[in-house]
Amino acid sequence: MEKVIQGKAYVLGKNIDTDQIIPAEHLVYSLSDPEEVKLYGKYALSGVPPEQGGLPEGNVPFVTDGSFDSDFTIIIAGPNFGCGSSREHAPFALKVAGVKAIIAESYARIFYRNCVDGGFAIPYETSEQLNRIINTGDELRIDVGANTLENITRNITYKLNSLGDVFNIVEAGGIFSYARQENLMAQN
């Protein structure tokens, strides 16, 4: 696990559901074939209405036309990120696009579990409405051990909520690595 995550912010609103993260028509591609996997990067966040993508101005494409990944590696969002369908294709698509961490006010349960157990991106929670004070394109740095977020562009540091119980799974890289490490899979 990376101890420091640095990258550009992509800012979104509330209730970003998994249909907006990866629209249902794209769920047909393989998640293991390397060529098809790239398509998940290409279409990541393509269901977000254009004016609501890349706040505060909006109309900032997450992935530019013809590209398979994003210049933005940290998502900043409001409450209930990842609500809706259980599709693990959603955090998978964000990872393929290059996202390392998401910082939202809260998450829907299934998306949160998928992020952690699949080891796709670190789902941080924050009690501040960061999507109102961070702009898309701001350069951010997360100190994973210290649970802090530095906005390098604006020279402000914020506290993130501790990952709590799931830190060990995040650190191991997912539920399978964690279960092996803890001998939980020997039960079978």
Place this chain on the structure above:
Amino acid sequence: MAQTITQKILSKAANRKFVDAGESVWLNVDILLTHDVCGPPTFDIFKEEFGADAKVWDPKKIVVLPDHYIFTANEHAHRNIDLLRQFAKEQGLEHYYDVGTDRYKGVCHVALAEEGFNLPGTVLFGTDSHTCTSGAFGMFGTGIGNTDAAFILGTGKLWEKVPESMKFTFDGEMPEYLTAKDLILQILGDITTDGATYRAMEFDGEAIFSLPIEERMTLTNMAIEAGGMNGIIAADAITEAYVKARSSKPYEVFQSDPDAVYHSKYHYNVRELEPVVAQPHSPDNRATVRSLKGTKITKSYIGSCTGGKLTDFVMAAKILKGHKVSVTTNIVPATVKVARDLECEMYDGQTLKQIFEDAGCSIALPSCAACLGGPADTVGRSVDNDVVVSTTNRNFPGRMGSKHAGVYLASPLTAAASAITGTLTDPRDFL
């Protein structure tokens, strides 16, 4: 220690006498459900983690119901069905319901009930957020992702945080213009789309226990739209009659203790409630249908795990009988069983199918269809600036296809009344 019904079921699955809300426990899984969208990637992860020749923990406990992208020319979608078929064969999965055969069922949550997989007191995990539907049978059902499902495939176990419970009591006798859909949209408007995140939503009260099992499933189906981990209704005589007609397996009926601890309690009198919709673009954006009277629609859609059961079509037929629809109206039975029932269930001297055909509706083959948009050739998929009144469960931007379309979630009564007038219409205008 007093426990809620959800705690009791999870205690049993964890081989414990008591589990506390907030603690994480390892559960023994009774059934794992998957379908054509999430099955193939789940099987890939299973093979990667447990080995190419690994065997699943118990082939009798895995139910594979292809239902999402069935009637499409999309080749990738067909490949996913092939992958399900191949895995079912390799692993000897007897509960695989193949497309293009007599075994094909349709929408998984409704088929699980019809095929007798829903048993009170059991634990179901499924790779679909609407797995919570099965909670209508006094069991624990919840959605998970592919990685968690692959873990279950290999071990038969999964960790889960025991949820706090919220209790929703509906008193009074259900009026004929009100449906389970109106009740759950009422709740969603009150608690919002994250009002039950990580919690159990328990439904209680005389109005709930007067409902047939299919209507109870509409309530528990949409627990996820409030972020709920599970929705649950204790089993009663109606549940047991339904289950016994479809399964000879043993089950255990649990009830919440009278002094169980709840996160919160909500009380409603159904006589004071009105038909409501969720306006675009969120399931909690509630308004009474009357307050939106005259809002023009371009499509009416009656289908899905939420609103494509026989009871939903009986309600729609009551309104549509003797009328013509004025907008495109898609009737999408959830399952093959429901589709067959449309041909023999009578209302006022006609079969439901005749009523829908006479009204000018188009009847589609059973699958998830346009509830989630789907491939470009999916029946009923929204296009451009469509305004859809729909009995489905979710209306975030783009859910039914077009990002520019607006979806009003409604009961089958409201969807049918609105189909006739071409505007949002309270069903009381036709009852």
